Amino acid sequence: MEVDPSISSIPFVQMNIFNEDQEIILSMNTVFRIGDIQQIDNQLWQINLTLTSDTDPQLECLTDYIRKEIENENALNSLALLMNKMGHFDKAKEIYTTLLETTSSATNYSSIGLTYQSMGNYSTALSYFERTLEIDQNSLPYDHPSVATTYNNIAGVHQSIGNYTSSLSFYMRALEIKQKNLPSSHPSLSNIYNNIGEVYSSIGEYSKALSFYASALNIQRKFLPYNLPLLAIIYNNIGSVHRLLGNNFIAIEFYEKTLEIELHYLLPNHPSLATTYNNIGLLHSSRKNYPTALAYYEKALDIGQKTLPSDHSSLALLYNNIGEVYDSMKKHSAALSFYEKSLEILQKSLSANHPELAAVYNNIGEVYRSTGFYSTALSYYDKTLKIEQNTLPLNHPSLAITYTNIAVALEGLQRYHDAVEHAEPAVDIIRHTFESNHSKAKEIQNYLDKLREKL
Structure with a gap:
């Protein structure tokens, strides 16, 4: 540890107690820069630290960014916001309840709503946001920036519970107000x-998703380096779209950018890290x-189980993804066990029409189809x-997958005419989403051609 008192005003004291080894007591706000890290043996590492100077430019940028992030006239509010940023949602909720x-x-009301949203309690979050909107509309102009923030928060809850039409409507209201009141490169617009x-x-x-992400990215790049955590979110989202489009090499490039930032700026058990591990797992799963994939999912699950309530929908998503891996590895019993864990959580926490429930029903159907129980599979499909x-939307790629799965189950029951009737719309949807020479489009078209030969 290197401490130069000539470059820092941080107080410290050297002590020698009872002729033991010399100790140094440092102030709580001491910040060190990590130098090199050397492994001494299997369980011991040496980390060389250097005390930062009072005028360190990177530390000044970071401190200024954190101060703006949690700045509030109320010290308790600042503390609660910091707890939220660190993923300590229970502690944040306690403080906001006191306030x-x-x-x-x-x-x-808005702050505690955000905390409940982070904890996956969407109905409670929505009630707090609606109370916030009621206060805003009674005390502020209709186009006040605070009203836009509330619209954005309400939209986020609707997005989480699968009400995408309502979500998009509230986001657009928020965007209209923000564009009217803020410069075109303001970070709030990026959000x-x-x-x-x-x-x-x-x-x-x-x-359309990639277009909006590009707009967000262009703004965030103007505020580097102290907005890196927000940049990580956008990188992650761009990676996810490319993964869904089958552009795996582009997807992993963006996921790796995300992970690099998060490992430097977030606590080891932060929920955002779990999201990134999950997404990398999805990518490896798609590449077989x-x-x-299982290793990344287990990393994500370990974080989720430590930081989230046991009935949080994010845990259900991880159980589902782990089930998919076991199903792909022909370990159908293990797959069904994880799918049922996921289903139990989602049936309690989401509406009966939520798309995530549809995904789990589909996967359970896949297990039964793979094991020859075609009628049971059809009931889940x-x-x-x-x-x-x-x-x-009628041309959503997920519908193409479901139509194809139903067709395969009907084929197993030798109901070939019905199978063709379900495979045909799958081909139409895939052609709408992907290029005609895309591997997925070719795969479903070839399957349809083979079915027609059986008529």
Whole structure:
């Protein structure tokens, strides 16, 4: 540890107690720069630290960014916001609840709503945001920036519960107000662009999603380096769209950028790291690298189980993804076990028409189809199809997958005419989403041709 008192005003004291080894007691706000790290043996590492100077430019940028992120006239509010940023949602909720007992302000309602949203309690979050909007509309002009923030928060909840039409409507209201009140390169606009991109990605409008992500990215790049955590979110989202489009090499490039930032700026158990590990796992799963995919999912699950309530929908998503890997590895019993864990959580926490429920029903159907129980598989596929037809655009790629799965199950029951009737719309949807020479389009078209030969 290198401490130069000539470049820093941080107080410290050297002590020698009872002739033992010399100790140094440092102030709580001491910041060191990590130099090199050397492994001494299997369980011991040497980390060389250098005390930062009072005028370190990178430290000044970072401190200024953190101060702006949590700056508030109320010290307790700043502390609660910091707890939220660090992923300590229970502690944040306790502080906000205390604040609400003394002041029923729109800010406090909004803040505790964000905490409940992070914890996956969407109905409670929505009730707090709606109370915030009620206060805003009674006390502020209709186009006040705070109203836009509330619209954005309400949109986020609708997005989380699968109400994409409502979500997009509220995001657009927020965007209209923000564009009216802010410069075109303001970071708040970047946040809205990113959120709208996420909705378009969820409904299969990938080109629109990438367009909004590009707008968000162009703004965030102007504020480097101290906005890197926000940049990581956009990189992650762009990677996810390319993964869904089958552009795996582009996807992994963006995921690696995301992970590099998060490993430097977030705590080891932060939920955002779990999201990135999950997405990298999805990519490896799509490339049939199942052991690698499972390793990333388990990293994500370990974080999720430590930081989230046991009935959080994000845990359900991880259980589902792990089930998919086991299913692909022909370990159907293990797959079904994880799918049922996922289904149990989602049935309690989401509406009956949520797309995530459709995905789990589909996967359970896949297990039964793979093991020859075609009629049982069809019952789960029908549940999937019903949800997707009620919540997704008619040309969404997920519908193509469901139609194809139903066709395969019907083929297993030797109902070839019915199978063709379901495979045909799958081909039409895939052609709408991908180029005609895309591997997925060719695969489904070849399957349809083989079915027709059986008529």
